[in-house]
Amino acid sequence: MFDHLTERLSAAFRKLTGGVVLNETHVEEALKEIRRSLLDADVHFKVARDVCDRVKSRAVGAEIWKNLTAGQQVVRIFNEELVEALGGKEQSPPAFAGKPPLIVLVAGLQGSGKTTFCVKLALHIRKKLHKTVGLLPCDCARPAAKEQLVTLAKRVGIEAFDSPIQKGAVTVAREGLKWAQSQFFDVLIVDTAGRQQIDEELMRELSEIERVLSPRERFLVLDAMIGSQGLEVARTFHERARLTGLVLAKMDGDARGGIALSARAVTGVPIVFAGVGEKPEDLEPFHPSRMASRILGMGDxxxxxxxxxxxxxxxxxxxxxxxxxxxxxxxxxxxxxxxxxxxxxxxxxxxxxxxxxxxxxxxxxxxxxxxxxxxxxxxxxxxxxxxxxxxxxxxxxxxxxxxxxxxxxxxxxxxxxxxxxxxxxxxxxxxxxxxxxxxxxxxxxxxxxxxxxx
Ligand SMILES: Nc1nc2c(ncn2[C@@H]2O[C@H](COP(=O)(O)OP(=O)(O)OP(=O)(O)O)[C@@H](O)[C@H]2O)c(=O)[nH]1
Ligand SMILES: [Mg+2]
CATH class of the missing domain: 1.10.260.30 (Signal recognition particle, SRP54 subunit, M-domain)
Structure with missing residues (x-):
């Protein structure tokens, strides 16, 4: 863990203060630690390298601010670059406005937090956006998956489509769409099956469901603890489902969440929500600056x-x-x-x-x-x-x-x-x-x- 990146920078470097112009040697020195901290936070090494390159091009030749040390000046630039890479300062959450029923497809690896997120999102849309919402369980792979969604939905008073899973996910999707239309829902959230590994069968099924539903939003749920291999997961899902948003689940844990940076970099798709607990209320809009602080180490x-x-x-x-x-x-x-x-x-x-x-x-x-x-x-x-x-x-x-x-x-x-x-x-x-x-x-x-x- 690297709670104080600034302190890890070498003493000589830290002592440089206001008025001095940073040269390449100074910056390289700081970048060594920055690179390490990014890798510690599970940022994919290629993404870490890109961020470091951007920090370098801005920092070399920059004058150290009056009240900062060299280390602080570089960390400051690094922080700004992180916020930018995570989506910038101002980012408004999706409005889910469009021809009803607006369909949100939720995909991801097994156990990443998809089903929980579906319920959280339904609640968010109803409470915050005052729209009517239905839930469609399209996970026919795991026997208890449908029950899990239906039970969770019932608990918070959201309607869920309930039909035999033997029909298969694609048929359920087709019937579920008709149901949503007949109920005049503004938004329909579709939960899908996850797999241990990214496999062809899952991807084909996902493409099929997508073709039937033409979802306006296609979200990928990523477990914040996934580590640097999450980059490949994000890339594959993006290639197959042309994602429109990323969701980070389990942000209440102590993962540094480097996946946020990697997945955003590889897909170019915004991170829209963060799951911060097991309860249906535990959902927050994603805040790039908070996330940057987390990756950077809050102390800094x-x-x-x-x-x-x-x-x-x-x-x-x-x-x-x-x-x-x-x-x-x-x-x-x-x-x-x-x-x-x-x-x-x-x-x-x-x-x-x-x-x-x-x-x-x-x-x-x-x-x-x-x-x-x-x-x-x-x-x-x-x-x-x-x-x-x-x-x-x-x-x-x-x-x-x-x-x-x-x-x-x-x-x-x-x-x-x-x-x-x-x-x-x-x-x-x-x-x-x-x-x-x-x-x-x-x-x-x-x-x-x-x-x-x-
Ligand atoms: N702490 C915490 N736990 C979460 C969060 N989101 C989901 N979980 C837990 O993670 C586990 C898996 O969540 P699910 O929503 O069932 O995940 P899934 O992706 O639907 O799983 P499959 O359907 O099996 O692929 C459950 O025990 C959830 O309670 C979160 O934001 N924070
Ligand atoms: Mg599930």
Missing amino acids: VMTLVEKAQEAISEEDAMDSAQKMFGGRFTLEDFRDQLKRLQNMGPLEGIMKLIPGMGQMMGSLKGVDPEREMKKVEAIINSMTAAERKKPDVLNGSRRLRISKGSGTQVSDINRFLKQFMEMRKMMKQFSKMGMGSRIKKLAQAAQSGKKPLL
Whole structure:
């Protein structure tokens, strides 16, 4: 398992940071680990090679982002390529709209999860798309197969076609279609037989059923745990049934699901659903970005995002803290801080630790803090840039203009400015007390959520 791909990248590589341009040697180094991680996730080696080639062509010559290390930068590109290869960011689930009965043929290897998926899909279509659905069991190979579908369907109140399996799958398909038409179903879902191996007999039967039903959708159910041989399975089914969608069953297990990448690459067909449990409700639309995180190792994506955020906010915090204690804190800075506070940003901690700020926030108690903050923001927004930098110029007529502009009372402005001036005074005193050198510690402590020892 490779929970932290980034950490597996060599130390020298990891240390390269912002501003450096990645060269071929750097990228090759990272690709070694990336290739291994893809193979670990059961991605077919040819597919892994293609993804690596694409990452390479994008990464060589790319500049490392300011707050990322080389490793993170490559992992970032890798993640983007994975999402793209899995279907892109935006992917809407099929709507199953068309001339009724719209037929969905479900195929796959034995035990992959076809029958379970048929029931899940029927429920999804009824609940989410508000369409009428019927189920057609065309698995006449396994004696209990029909009963399994009929029983499952009954349990969730979906109608299933029930006829003797001795007739054979093709006859059942023909009769089932007539039944669906007579029932005026919007959608008819057809379960088929699976086999241990892909064999000619199964494929012929499938083609036959397909010819009789002309299904609009032809889905292949793949067990997420199938491993890299799933690529051949997907290819064969696609050649015979011209698939329109892939379904990944048993995604609730701990398979990394590399088959998603391989099957999608070899067929070019979208992955439409993921089965996430045994129950009929356990079906989800397929999310390429979630899947990419899974193949990549969740730890990496999380670390990546956190690291980037940390770096940004730490830098911001230092910058503001230095301004505050150097007495250069303006109304503009104050407005920025307010914005961050509203977002419950990481600066909340540092604000509380600053003399004056706590009081100011405290005086908001009893009133709606959100509204107060908006008011203050409106006041600052109605000032000119010069006024924000030097609030001392704010005489009576300027305050009147601001009150009109911000829809507040002059008394609101007076109160706010008084508080702001006091806060600034306190900040200056604070820095005179020799605290300037401890700003860094303060900022860092606030970042980590700990109270510093001043
Ligand atoms: N955990 C989990 N189990 C699943 C999922 N889908 C199916 N199963 C289980 O996998 C087993 C096989 O599922 P079926 O739906 O019978 O598979 P099938 O492809 O119809 O099998 P055959 O008809 O024998 O070819 C059953 O025990 C299901 O409960 C899933 O998404 N998650
Ligand atoms: Mg079945």
